[in-house]
Amino acid sequence: MPSKPRNRLGEVYGQLTVVRGSERRSSSGNAYWWCRCSCGQEREVPSDKLSHNLSRRKPTITACIDCSRELQIEAVCAKNDREERQRRLAAEQARAGLQGSVPERWLKLPFTDAQARERGxxxxxxxxxxxxxxxxxxxxxxxxxxxxxxxxxxx
Ligand SMILES: [Zn+2]
Ligand SMILES: [Zn+2]
Incomplete structure (x- = not known):
């Protein structure tokens, strides 16, 4: 018999607010909670995915399925942008040391393939x-x- 879950009603996790309990239990005995996302959609979330501790490795759930997907896409875009900025910076630094030792026109080329695509x-x-x-x-x-x-x- 799983122990009675801690009452999480009214608690907020990211965009989710816990609105009611659920009869559902995970295979390891964790309770599920119905949560309402800030967009209005509800999602049934196991209690071990509801956490304020973002430093832990276990993934947490902070939005409904649709909003989570959007947050994920945004995170991937932000990461790609950050990596591309770093690549351009690294190329700029590497090229700064090559003045005079490579053809001048090479130093006018775009820094990365993404930048080349942008410029056509x-x-x-x-x-x-x-x-x-x-x-x-x-x-x-x-x-x-x-x-x-x-x-x-x-x-
Ligand atoms: Zn949502
Ligand atoms: Zn080569």
Whole structure:
């Protein structure tokens, strides 16, 4: 017999407010609670997914299924933006040290493939060596130009 669950009525977890108990129990005996999302939709959530402790590794639920999906998409977009900013910054720093040792036009290319796509260009130069040690621009989807024999590596 599972122990009586702690009363969570009225507690708030992110966008969710616990509105009523549920008869449902998880296989490990955890109680479920019906929660109302700030968008108005309800979701049945097991109590072990309702937590204010965000530092723990176990995933928590903080919104209805639809809103969770949106939050997830936003988080992925934010992460991609952050990573792309870091890639551009790293390329800018790498290229700053290459002034005079690579063709001037390489230093005018976009920093990353994403930036090349934004500008409608096909080449970019991150200022880093390819796996075979070439220092050369890359073609979007095509890899290192020196590997492709289209330009000599700057060395
Ligand atoms: Zn919602
Ligand atoms: Zn190469």
């Amino acid at each position: 260009e096909v080449l970019f130069f991150r200022g880093t060596r390819c796996l075979r040690g070439h220092l050369a621009p890359y073609r979007i989807n095509g890899g290192c130009l020196a590997c492709a024999g289209q330009t000599p590596s700057a060395d």
